[in-house]
Amino acid sequence: MPQQPPLACQSHDHQSCIDAAILAAGRICRERSVRLTPLRQQVLTLIWQSHKPLGAYAIMDMLAAATTRRIAPPTVYRALEFLLEHKLIHRINSLNAYIGCPEPENQHHSYFLICSDCGIATECPAKYLAPAIAKTAASAGFDIDDQSVEIIGRCPSCRKR
Amino acid sequence: MPQQPPLACQSHDHQSCIDAAILAAGRICRERSVRLTPLRQQVLTLIWQSHKPLGAYAIMDMLAAATTRRIAPPTVYRALEFLLEHKLIHRINSLNAYIGCPEPENQHHSYFLICSDCGIATECPAKYLAPAIAKTAASAGFDIDDQSVEIIGRCPSCRKR
DNA sequence: TCAAGTTATGTTATTGTATAACACTTTTTT
DNA sequence: AAAAAAGTGTTATACAATAACATAACTTGA
Ligand SMILES: [Zn+2]
Ligand SMILES: [Zn+2]
Ligand SMILES: [Zn+2]
Ligand SMILES: [Zn+2]
Known part of the structure; x- marks a missing residue:
């Protein structure tokens, strides 16, 4: 089996990850006529x-530090809700x-x-998982709305150490 | 694909589910020389x-109602911890x-x-999922410690309605 | 059997995660 | 410009989990 350590676990030009994410978010929001406000961005x-x-x-806390004033939970949760709704972020339930x-x-x-x-979380390919979940649900007569798969372990980089 | 609606979704003699669980818990605790105290049971x-x-x-709240006195969180969490440790219960992260x-x-x-x-949660067969998770982790070079799969949707009974 | 050690539970306080309700501001629409 | 909608601010509260220490109950081994 070919081993393909996730990019996130390797040293890489992370600024380009950030830039790409912000660009994509801008495109998506424009396309859907929703607003990527300063707070959300x-x-x-x-x-x-x-x-x-x-x-x-x-x-x-990071927001409060950046703006030097108190930020209350709802402010953050509403931004998160928006980002989740448009699938710009995901929630890790176990964390x-x-x-x-x-x-x-x-x-x-x-x-x-x-x-x-190291705490890094990476999305993993759906190749094996998607059909397995589909088959599992189908065999029990379940209609799938949403799914959460979280595999906890040690990444290739941390294994080496 | 053969459809096999989970027992939990059908009407069934649920008292026998309860009895079986308590019996099994008793056996397991005896075997491991740990105590299934009244609270835990x-x-x-x-x-x-x-x-x-x-x-x-x-x-x-149910404990408090049953005993007519206040029960504090640690009391419950310690019982849950014990039951989790011995795999008598599972935690659903998304809920x-x-x-x-x-x-x-x-x-x-x-x-x-x-x-x-309806809120019912059922354990589903590992047949398809276990190998899919193993392959997915292996192809990324990950060592698995733990895993959480939660498929949200509609059960066969609720689909009919 | 009784003292010592261990395990379990009680109690109080605190931390962490998330939402409800309402006020106010900004943006969009008409 | 007025009305409507969307976004943010603010206060309070609900829900989830743990820390720290006190007390009680069981076990163990002289
Ligand atoms: Zn990166
Ligand atoms: Zn790592
Ligand atoms: Zn049952
Ligand atoms: Zn149902």
Whole structure:
């Protein structure tokens, strides 16, 4: 089996990840006639500071630090809600945290590999998972609305150490 | 594909689900020389009152109602921790809720089908999912520690209506 | 059997996560 | 410009989980 360590686990030009995410968000919002307001863009940018899922309260603190005034939870949660709705970010249920979607323009389900060592979470290919989930649900007569797959373990980089 | 609606979604003799769970829990605890105290058994029984995942605070309220005195969170969380440790219950991350394991004596990963209509959650067969997850992780060079699969949708009973 | 050690539960306080309700401002529409 | 809609601010509160320490109950081994 060919091993393909996720980009996020390798050292890479991360600024281009951020730039691409902001550009894509702009395109999507323009296309859908919804507003990528300064606050929403700022939250998205904060989330994209790394490939590690970020909690709502961490985002709150970063916003407060950046603007030098208090930011209340609803402000953050509304921005998160918007970003989730347009699939610009995903929620990692097992961590109560949020992470940027690297391909918001391609509709897809998000399956995650999460390293418990370095904290990086990466979306993993649907190749095997999507059909397995479809078959599992079908065999039980279930209609799928949404799905959450979170695989916790150690990423290739952390395994080496 | 043969359709096999989960037992939990059909009308069935649920008392026998409860009895079986308590019996199995007793066997397991005896075998491992750990104590299924009255509190732990009571919490397990409450969780088994239905096939719907139950939140910690709901359990707290039910305990308080049953004993007519206040029960504090740690009391419940410690019981939950014990039951989780021995795999007598599972946690549903997307709901912050807990559900009984129907086969605690067979070691297995727990994959869930959750009906957003009636609230019932059922463990689904690992047949397709386990190898798909293994392949996905292997192809990314990940070492798996733990996994969480939660498929949200509509169960066969709710689809009919 | 009784003291010592261990395990379990009680209690109070606090931290972390998320939403409700209402006020105010900005943007869009007519 | 007025009305409507969308977004943000603010306060309060609900829900989820843990920390720290006190007390009670069981186990163990002289
Ligand atoms: Zn990057
Ligand atoms: Zn790692
Ligand atoms: Zn049943
Ligand atoms: Zn249902």
